[in-house]
Amino acid sequence: DTDGDLKNKDDDNSNLRDDGVPDEIWEELEESKGREREEADRLSLIQDELEEIVRQEHARNEEIKRLKEEMKRQMEELARLAAEEENTKKREEEARRILEEIKRKEELARLKAEAEERKRREAEARRIALELKRKEEFERKQKEEDEMRRCLLEEEENAIRKREEIKRRLRRISPC
Secondary structure, three states: HHHHHHHHHHHOOEEEEEOOHHHHHHHHHHHHHHHHHHHHHHHHHHHHHHHHHHHHHHHHHHHHHHHHHHHHHHHHHHHHHHHHHHHHHHHHHHHHHHHHHHHHHHHHHHHHHHHHHHHHHHHHHHHHHHHHHHHHEEEHHHHHHHHHHHHHHHHHHHHHHHHHHHHHHHHHHOOO
């Protein structure tokens, strides 16, 4: 029997169906089919809800995966930045060390230049002192020579006077 046959027979005999089943039973059967349809609709809705939950869960899993990848990328970026900062600190420390070395060398050069200048001044002072000593020695000798000449001149003058005095005395004693 087909549904088309059932409808035809339904029109002929309103209380009985083609197989002689009473309307009550048929109605119960229809109600049962309706309940089955409602249950099927309810199950379909549940299935739709489950599919939506699965879709949302899949989307959430994809978002979690994306966030994990983003977090991994950010951690790598942080590690790169930390390494870069460490390198920067090392370069800054090296630059500070080099500047300290330059300052130390400049200080040494300044001290060396001061020492050389002091040595030059001391040598100049020794040269001047030696020159003054020579000059003083020369002047002292000059004075001694002058004094000696004066003494010699005085002695010579005295000798001349004494001779003249002796000559005068001799002339007095002997008029010839």
